[in-house]
Amino acid sequence: MARALWSGSLSFGLVNVPVQLVTAARDLDLHFHQLHERDNVRIEQRRFCSEEDVEVAWEEVAHSYDLDGKQVVLTDDELGSVEPRKTRTIEIEAFVELADVDPIYFDHPYFLVPAGEAEGTIRAYRLLVEVMTRTERVALGRFVMRAKEYLAAVRVRDGALELTTMRFADEVRPTKPIPTGKAKAKSKAVENAVSIIEELTTEWKPEGCTDCYRERLERVIRKKRKGGTVKPPEPERQPKPAPDLMAALERTLDGVRKGAGIEKVRAETANGDGDELEGLSKGELAERAKDAGIEGRSKMSKKELAEALEDA
Amino acid sequence: MAPRSIWNGTITFGMVNVPIKLYSATESKSVSFHEVHAKDGARIRHRKICPKHDKEVKADDIVKGYEVAEDEYVVLTKDEVKAAAGDRGKVIHLEEFVDASEIDPVFFEKTYYLGMRDEGEPYAVLHAALKRSERAGIGRFSFHDREYLVAVRALDDVIAMHTMRFHDEVVSGGDLDLPKGGRKPSADEVKMASKLVDMLERDFDPSEYEDTYRASVLDLIKRKAKGEEIDLAAQEEPEHGDDLAAALEASLSGSKG
Numbered sequence: 395m396a397r398a399l400w401s402g403s404l405s406f407g408l409v410n411v412p413v414q415l416v417t418a419a420r421d422l423d424l425h426f427h428q429l430h431e432r433d434n435v436r437i438e439q440r441r442f443c444s445e446e447d448v449e450v451a452w453e454e455v456a457h458s459y460d461l462d463g464k465q466v467v468l469t470d471d472e473l474g475s476v477e478p479r480k481t482r483t484i485e486i487e488a489f490v491e492l493a494d495v496d497p498i499y500f501d502h503p504y505f506l507v508p509a510g511e512a513e514g515t516i517r518a519y520r521l522l523v524e525v526m527t528r529t530e531r532v533a534l535g536r537f538v539m540r541a542k543e544y545l546a547a548v549r550v551r552d553g554a555l556e557l558t559t560m561r562f563a564d565e566v567r568p569t570k571p572i573p574t575g576k577a578k579a580k581s582k583a584v585e586n587a588v589s590i591i592e593e594l595t596t597e598w599k600p601e602g603c604t605d606c607y608r609e610r611l612e613r614v615i616r617k618k619r620k621g622g623t624v625k626p627p628e629p630e631r632q633p634k635p636a637p638d639l640m641a642a643l644e645r646t647l648d649g650v651r652k653g654a655g656i657e658k659v660r661a662e663t664a665n666g667d668g669d670e671l672e673g674l675s676k677g678e679l680a681e682r683a684k685d686a687g688i689e690g691r692s693k694m695s696k697k698e699l700a701e702a703l704e705d706a
Numbered sequence: 707m708a709p710r711s712i713w714n715g716t717i718t719f720g721m722v723n724v725p726i727k728l729y730s731a732t733e734s735k736s737v738s739f740h741e742v743h744a745k746d747g748a749r750i751r752h753r754k755i756c757p758k759h760d761k762e763v764k765a766d767d768i769v770k771g772y773e774v775a776e777d778e779y780v781v782l783t784k785d786e787v788k789a790a791a792g793d794r795g796k797v798i799h800l801e802e803f804v805d806a807s808e809i810d811p812v813f814f815e816k817t818y819y820l821g822m823r824d825e826g827e828p829y830a831v832l833h834a835a836l837k838r839s840e841r842a843g844i845g846r847f848s849f850h851d852r853e854y855l856v857a858v859r860a861l862d863d864v865i866a867m868h869t870m871r872f873h874d875e876v877v878s879g880g881d882l883d884l885p886k887g888g889r890k891p892s893a894d895e896v897k898m899a900s901k902l903v904d905m906l907e908r909d910f911d912p913s914e915y916e917d918t919y920r921a922s923v924l925d926l927i928k929r930k931a932k933g934e935e936i937d938l939a940a941q942e943e944p945e946h947g948d949d950l951a952a953a954l955e956a957s958l959s960g961s962k963g
Contacts, residue, residue, distance in 0.1 A: 396877070407902050407957025409950060418812060418877045427779065429771040430756040430763050434779050437754045437768060441741065445748035455750060457739035459927045466927050467747050468739070472936045476922040489903045490910035497811035498731060498866065499912060505882055513888050518950050521891035525899045531907070534915070542736070543919030551812065552879020558811070562920075563912035565735050569864045571709050572729055572819045575826020579834040583827075587835030590720060591803045595841060598804035600813060600873035603844070607853035608872075611790035615772050619780045626788035629795025629848075632716045633723045635828050643831070646720025656801050659720050678793065 400539050401509055402482035404522070404548070404555070410483075411518040412510060415539070418503035418556055424611050477541055484537040484546060484557070492532045492549060499547075499560045506548065506555040519555070526550045534560075586643040593650040627678050679703065713849060714823055715796035717832065717858065724828040731817040731866060737923045784851075791851045798856065798867075800843030806859045809842060812876055814857070814868040821864065829865070836860040891950075898954040905958075 398414035405411075428437040441450045457473065459466045484506075508519040526533065532549040545560040614624050636642035649659030679699040683691040688702045711727035718724070741750035756763045770787065771779030822829035836843065837860035847856045847869070854869040891899075930936060 406899075408953040409899075409957065410953075416877075416882070419871055420875045420877060422872070422875050424772060426770040426772050426782070428754065428768050429779055429781065430758070431767045431769045431781075433756070433758055434771065434781070435756050435758045436771075437763060438757050439752050440755050441750045442753050443743040443746070443748050444751050445743070445746055450743050450750055454744050455741050456744035456747075458742040458747065458749075459737065459739050461927055461931050464931060465742075465747065466931045467742055467744070468926065468930060469744065471938050472926065472930065473923070475936055475938045476919070476926045486906065488908040489906045490908055493807075494910040496861070497814045497868070498817045498861070500811050500814060503812045503876075505877065505879070507882055507884060511885055514950055516885050516888050517891055517895075521895055521899050521950070524891060524896055525903055528896075529900065529903055531903055534910075536918075538919070543917070545915050545917075551810065554879035554882055554884060556812070560915075561732055562735065562915060562917045564917075566732055566912070567709070567730065567819070569819060569862045572821040572864045573708060573727070574833070574863055575822040575829055577822075577826030577830040579827070579830035583831045584834040584838065587719075587722070587831050588839050590722075591835055591839045591841050591843070594719070594801070595803045595805070595839075598808040600876070603855050603870075603872060605855070605872045605874075606792065606846070607790055610792065611787075614782065614786050614790050615774065615780050618782060618786060619774055624786045624789045626785045626791075627793035630793055630797050632725075632796050633718065635723045635725055635825050636721060639722065639827055639831065642721040642723075646722060649720065656720050657799070660718065660799070681793075 398509075399504070400537075402484065402537070403509075404484045404486070404506060404535075406486045406522065406533075409518055411508065411522065412512075412515050413484075413506040413519070413555075414509045415504045415506060415557065418505045418551075422605070422608065424608060424615070474541065477538060477543075484535045484548070486533040486535045486548070488534045489526075489529070489531040490534060492530050495532060495547060498566055501559040501561055504557045504559075506557050523550050523553060523555060526555075580640070583640055583643055586640075586647050590643065590647050590650055593647070594656055625677065627681065711821065713796075715798060717798045717800060717820070717843075717845075719800040719832070719843065722828060722831075724832050725823040725825060726820040726829065726865070727823045728867070729819045729821060731819045735917065735920060737920055737927075788851050790853075791848050792846070792853050794846060794848045794853070796848075798845045798847050798858070800845045800858060803839070803841040803843050804857075806840055806842040806857075809857060813870045815871055816869045818867045818869075819861075819864050820858070820867055833860055833863075833865050836865065895951055895954060898951070898958060902954065902957055 396416040398416055400415040402413065403410040404413045429435065430437060441455065442448065443450050457468045508515045527550045532547045535546055535548065536543055537546055545562060547558045547560055548555055617624055646659055650656060676696040676699065679696060680691055682703055683699050686703060691699060694702065709729050711729055713728035714726065715728070716723050716725050742748060743750060754763050754768065755761065769781045771781045774780050842857040842859040845856055845858065847854045855872065857868045857870055859866055926936065
C-alpha cells in the first residue's frame with residue numbers, strides 16, 4: 395500500500411479513529427530534468443547570498459515578508475510557534491450535504507485508512523463509512539500537515555474514507571467579474587443546443603479517456619532515442635463563429651441525429667467537400683492514420699495514407 | 707475591473723463555434739515569503755550550477771532531458787515537446803457529454819472560468835444548454851505545450867472548465883487493501899452515530915471557514931515587526947478513546963448540553 399503521508403486521528407465527537415493519510419492521486423506525468431547542454435549533466439539549484447556571493451546552507455535560510463515596505467524576517471522556529479496546537483487530529487466540525495459542496499473547492503484527494511489492526515479502530519472506521527454512506531453527507535474538519543492548516547472534506551468513495559483538502563472561500567474567485575456578454579439566448583437556439591447535447595450524451599467512463607499527451611510524449615522520446623527527428627504538427631486554426639448561429643445549430647443537430655459522429659459532422663461542414671486531408675503533411679497523415687487504427691500505414695505513401703483515411 | 711484572461715480560444719460542438727477567454731478560477735492565498743540569509747537578511751538567489759565543473763550555467767545552455775536509463779538522457783527541444791501537445795492549437799472540441807453529477811469530483815484537478823470573447827450569443831447558447839441539460843462537455847485542451855482532458859459545465863452565470871485526472875491517476879478504494887473481517891458496528895452504534903451526524907448537520911457556507919493558520923502567520927509577522935519576543939511553545943497530542951459506544955454516548959450527551 396502507498397506510503398503514509400500523515401498519521402493521527404479522525405475525531406468525531408469523543409470518538410477518535412487512528413488513521414493514516416495516503417494519496418488518492420498518482421502522478422504519472424513524465425518528468426524532465428534540466429541538463430547542461432554541453433555535457434548532459436543534471437543542473438543543481440544552489441542558494442547564494444546576494445550580498446556576500448557565498449553559498450548558503452538550508453539551515454541558514456530565514457523567511458522574509460514585505461509588510462508595507464518593511465522587511466520582517468522569521469526563522470523556522472518562529473514560524474513553527476504559530477502551528478495550531480492539535481497537530482495530530484482531524485476534528486470533524488460539521489456535516490454538510492455532498493451535493494452542496496461545489497467541486498471547485500476540492501484541492502488534493504487522499505484516502506484515510508485505519509492505522510493498525512486493532513478491532514476498535516477498524517470498527518469505528520467502518521461505522522463512519524456506514525453512517526456517511528447512508529446519510530450522503532460529507533464531514534468538514536481541519537488538520538495540520540507539513541506546517542500548514544487545511545480545511546478538509548471527508549467523504550466515502552469506494553467504501554473508504556476519502557479526505558480532500560479544500561480551498562478557502564477567498565481562494566475561489568467570484569464569477570461576477572467574468573465577461574459573459576449578457577446576451578439573451580434565443581429559446582429555439584437553446585432547445586437545439588440541448589438536443590445536440592442529449593444526442594451526444596454518453597455514460598461517463600473515465601477508462602475511455604487516455605492521456606494522449608503522455609503517450610505522444612513517450613513516442614517522441616522513443617523516436618528521439620533512436621536518433622529520429624520529430625516536428626510539431628501544424629496547429630489547427632481557430633474557427634470563426636458561424637455567421638448564422640441558428641443554421642449551424644440546425645445542421646449540427648441534423649448530422650448527429652443521423653448518427654454521424656460529431657467529428658464527422660464537423661469535417662463535412664468545415665470545408666464543404668470534406669477534403670481537409672489535402673493540406674496535411676505525410677507525418678500528420680500518418681499520425682491520423684495511427685489514431686484511426688489503419689494497418690500497414692508505415693509502408694504507405696502520402697497519397698495512400700490520405701485515401702485510407704478517407705475510407706476510414 | 708475585469709480580471710485578466712490567460713488564454714483565448716474557441717470551443718466547438720459540431721458546427722457551432724464559441725469564442726472564449728480563459729480565466730483562473732482559484733488562487734492560493736497562503737502567506738508567501740522570500741528566502742533570505744538569516745545572518746544578514748540579504749535575499750537568497752538560486753543559481754543553476756553544473757556540478758561537473760562547479761560553474762553557473764546560463765539559461766540558454768540548459769536543455770530538457772528525460773532519463774531513460776541511469777544517467778542516460780534523451781534531450782527534447784521545445785518543438786519536440788510541442789509535438790506531443792498535439793495539433794489542437796487553441797480549439798477545444800466537445801465531442802461527448804455526460805451527466806455532470808456522474809463525474810466523481812476526484813477527477814477534477816484545476817478549475818478555470820470561461821468568459822465570452824467577441825460575440826455573446828454563442829456563449830449564451832452554450833451556457834444555457836449546459837445549465838438546462840445539467841451535462842458536462844468532455845474535450846481536450848492544449849495549454850503551455852501540454853494537453854489536458856477537460857470537463858466544461860455551467861456554474862452560476864459562467865461556464866467553468868475543469869482539467870481532469872486520468873483514470874489511471876486516481877487511486878480506487880480497492881487499491882487500499884483495507885482490513886477485512888472483525889465485528890461490524892452494531893445497530894445501536896450506527897443509530898447513535900447517525901444522531902451525532904444530524905446534530906452536526908449544517909448548510910455548506912464556505913465563508914464560515916477562515917484560514918486561521920494564514921491569519922496567525924500574518925499576526926506573527928506583525929508581532930515580530932513590532933519587535934516582540936516570539937514564544938516558541940510546544941505542541942500537544944490528543945488521546946485515543948477505546949470504548950466506541952461509551953465515546954459515542956458521551957459525545958451525544960455533550961452535544962445536547
